[in-house]
Amino acid sequence: MKSPTYSLSVVALCAFALSAAPAVFATELETALVERAATGVRHVAEAVVEAVNSATIAAQVQGRITEVAADAGDRVSAGQVLMRIDASEANQAVAGAAASVAQAQATYVNAQAEWRRNVSLKEKGFVSQAVVDQAVAAMNVAAAGLTAAKAGRGQAATVRDFTRISAPISGVVAERHAEVGEMAQPGRPLLTLYDPRQLRVVAQLPQSVAQGVSGMPLAADIVLTGQAGPVAATAVMLVPSADPKTHTVEVRAVLPATVAGVVPGQFARLMLQVGTAPRLTMPAAAVLRRGEVTAVYVQTDAGFRLRQIRPGEVLPDGRIEILAGLNEGDRVALDPIKASLLRQQNASQQ
Known part of the structure; x- marks a missing residue:
C-alpha cells in the first residue's frame, strides 16, 4: 500500500523541480549564420625571439x-x-715604445743639425755637394725611424687598451x-x-610558401608566452637567400617596442599572412567543448539539436573555421548553454 504513495511523491517532486527551473524561450536565443566568405590564410611557423642588435665581446x-x-x-x-685583463706586459711594451720614440727623436734632431752644418760649409766651399746629399739622406732615414717609432708606440698603446673590455x-x-x-x-x-629595445622573431619558411608571398606586402601576428593575445609585427621581411641544407627561407618579424617581458631565445609562434581563400566560418562563441567533444547547437524546425563539428583555425575577427559538421546557411545558437537548457525543457515537457 506504501509503494503507490512513494511513486506519486517522486512524480510530484520532479514536477516541482521543472516548474522551479528558469524558463528559456527560443525567442531569447541569439543565433548566427554559418557562411562562406573570403578570409585571410595564415602560415603558422615555430619561431624564436632574437635581438636585432647584439654583440659577443671576445678577447683580443x-x-x-x-x-x-x-x-x-x-x-x-x-x-x-x-x-679588465692584466696589463703588466702591455705597460712594459708601451714604456719600451716610448723609449724608442725618444731615441728616434734624438737621432732625427742630430741628423738635422748635421745637415745644417754641411749646408753652411758647402756655401763656404769647405765640403762638396756629395757630403750635403749624404746629410740629407741621413736626415730622411732618421725621420722615417721617428715615424716608425711613433707608430710602434701607438700600436703598443692600442694593445694596452685591449686589456680594458x-x-x-x-x-x-x-x-x-x-x-x-x-x-x-x-x-x-x-x-x-x-x-632589449629592438627584438624580432625569426622563423623558417618552406620555399613554396616563401615564393608565394615574394614581392607582396608582408604582415604577420606573433604569439608569445605570457601575452594576452597575438601581437602584430611592425615589419616583416624575407631574407633573400635560402638554406641549402633545409631548403627553407628565413623570415624576420619585428616586435613592437611596447611589448615587455620578452627575451632573446624565447619560443614564439609566427602567423604569416599568405593570402585569402573562401572558408566556412561562424562565431567562435557558439562552440561548445565538453572533453574531447566539440559541438554546436543547430537551429532546426524541431528546435535546437546538438551537432558535433570539426573546427579549424580561430580567425582574428572572432570567427572560427568549420572543416566538417555544418553546411553553409545553417544557424547556430550563440549561447550553447541556454540552448542546452531549452532542449532539456522541451524534452521534459514532452
Missing part, C-alpha cells in the same frame, strides 16, 4: 682576467668598462663566459650583450 689579447664589473642581467652603457652598445648582459683569474685568449668570448 692574452692575459689573466683581473676584474669583472658586469654579470648576466646587468644593464650597461656604451663605453662602460666590463672586464668595454661595452660596444648600450643594453643588457645576456651571458658572461669568463671568471676572474681565468686566462683570456684572442678570440675567446667573454660577454654577450643585446639591446
Whole structure:
C-alpha cells in the first residue's frame, strides 16, 4: 500500500523541480549564420625571439682576467668598462715604445743639425755637394725611424687598451663566459650583450610558401608566452637567400617596442599572412567543448539539436573555421548553454 504513495511523491517532486527551473524561450536565443566568405590564410611557423642588435665581446689579447664589473642581467652603457685583463706586459711594451720614440727623436734632431752644418760649409766651399746629399739622406732615414717609432708606440698603446673590455652598445648582459683569474685568449668570448629595445622573431619558411608571398606586402601576428593575445609585427621581411641544407627561407618579424617581458631565445609562434581563400566560418562563441567533444547547437524546425563539428583555425575577427559538421546557411545558437537548457525543457515537457 506504501509503494503507490512513494511513486506519486517522486512524480510530484520532479514536477516541482521543472516548474522551479528558469524558463528559456527560443525567442531569447541569439543565433548566427554559418557562411562562406573570403578570409585571410595564415602560415603558422615555430619561431624564436632574437635581438636585432647584439654583440659577443671576445678577447683580443692574452692575459689573466683581473676584474669583472658586469654579470648576466646587468644593464650597461656604451663605453662602460666590463672586464679588465692584466696589463703588466702591455705597460712594459708601451714604456719600451716610448723609449724608442725618444731615441728616434734624438737621432732625427742630430741628423738635422748635421745637415745644417754641411749646408753652411758647402756655401763656404769647405765640403762638396756629395757630403750635403749624404746629410740629407741621413736626415730622411732618421725621420722615417721617428715615424716608425711613433707608430710602434701607438700600436703598443692600442694593445694596452685591449686589456680594458668595454661595452660596444648600450643594453643588457645576456651571458658572461669568463671568471676572474681565468686566462683570456684572442678570440675567446667573454660577454654577450643585446639591446632589449629592438627584438624580432625569426622563423623558417618552406620555399613554396616563401615564393608565394615574394614581392607582396608582408604582415604577420606573433604569439608569445605570457601575452594576452597575438601581437602584430611592425615589419616583416624575407631574407633573400635560402638554406641549402633545409631548403627553407628565413623570415624576420619585428616586435613592437611596447611589448615587455620578452627575451632573446624565447619560443614564439609566427602567423604569416599568405593570402585569402573562401572558408566556412561562424562565431567562435557558439562552440561548445565538453572533453574531447566539440559541438554546436543547430537551429532546426524541431528546435535546437546538438551537432558535433570539426573546427579549424580561430580567425582574428572572432570567427572560427568549420572543416566538417555544418553546411553553409545553417544557424547556430550563440549561447550553447541556454540552448542546452531549452532542449532539456522541451524534452521534459514532452
